[in-house]
Amino acid sequence: MTDDPLALFDAWYAEAKAAEINDPDAMSVATATPEGRPSVRIVLLKGHGPEGFVFYTNADSRKGEELASNPQAALLFHWKALRRQVRVEGAVEEVSAAEADAYFATRGRDSQIGAWASDQSRPLDRRETFEARCDEARSRFEGSDVPRPPRWTGFRVKPERIEFWSDRPHRLHERRLFTRSEDGWDEGLLYP
Numbered sequence: 001m002t003d004d005p006l007a008l009f010d011a012w013y014a015e016a017k018a019a020e021i022n023d024p025d026a027m028s029v030a031t032a033t034p035e036g037r038p039s040v041r042i043v044l045l046k047g048h049g050p051e052g053f054v055f056y057t058n059a060d061s062r063k064g065e066e067l068a069s070n071p072q073a074a075l076l077f078h079w080k081a082l083r084r085q086v087r088v089e090g091a092v093e094e095v096s097a098a099e100a101d102a103y104f105a106t107r108g109r110d111s112q113i114g115a116w117a118s119d120q121s122r123p124l125d126r127r128e129t130f131e132a133r134c135d136e137a138r139s140r141f142e143g144s145d146v147p148r149p150p151r152w153t154g155f156r157v158k159p160e161r162i163e164f165w166s167d168r169p170h171r172l173h174e175r176r177l178f179t180r181s182e183d184g185w186d187e188g189l190l191y192p
């Protein structure tokens with residue numbers, strides 16, 4: 001049994017990719033205002049490793065604004081087919097412009113256009129307004145690569161706590177909690 005939570009995450013993630021019918025990379029991300037009012041939504045995991053767990057979004061979204069004033073987040077993966085969850089908590093930093101550019105370049109053109117058209121979390125009067133903004137972005141970038149919108153970026157959650165939960169019979173669920181220490185990770189078992 002590994003004592004490296006990132007290796008354990010890789011193993012569980014690989015099993016989730018094989019077992020889940022869709023979105024094994026979907027995770028809830030919770031953020032909060034400086035006053036401690038929480039909000040949560042699903043995003044897709046786009047990279048992970050010892051430095052952290054990365055997702056992409058619009059920095060002007062609600063989550064982006066909350067992270068700007070309170071750079072802490074909690075992530076939750078729920079892999080239903082496996083009856084497992086992984087909880088990650090830690091401080092958040094924005095990825096570099098070069099990293100965001102590189103990821104944006106891998107997205108399909110329609111998603112790139114959508115990123116220009118969407119002011120995420122800002123209400124729009126009608127669906128047609130959004131479609132008109134897509135058309136406008138489409139003609140603006142016709143015949144050229146779509147650059148990354150300046151407020152479209154990635155955030156990296158640097159794990160300080162990672163908990164692995166797996167279902168066991170008779171509600172004797174297993175919970176392994178890893179907390180970041182000076183030179184690695186401390187591990188403890190939690191009781192269901």
Ligand SMILES: Cc1cc2nc3c(=O)[nH]c(=O)nc-3n(C[C@H](O)[C@H](O)[C@H](O)COP(=O)(O)O)c2cc1C
Binds near residue numbers: 023026040056062121
């Ligand atoms: C399966 C799924 C994947 C999603 N992936 C992303 C994502 O990677 N990035 C993102 O900004 N929003 C994603 N969304 C939309 C968010 O849940 C949310 O509606 C949006 O980011 C605005 O959130 P906010 O107003 O709280 O900032 C996804 C939604 C679902 C259901």
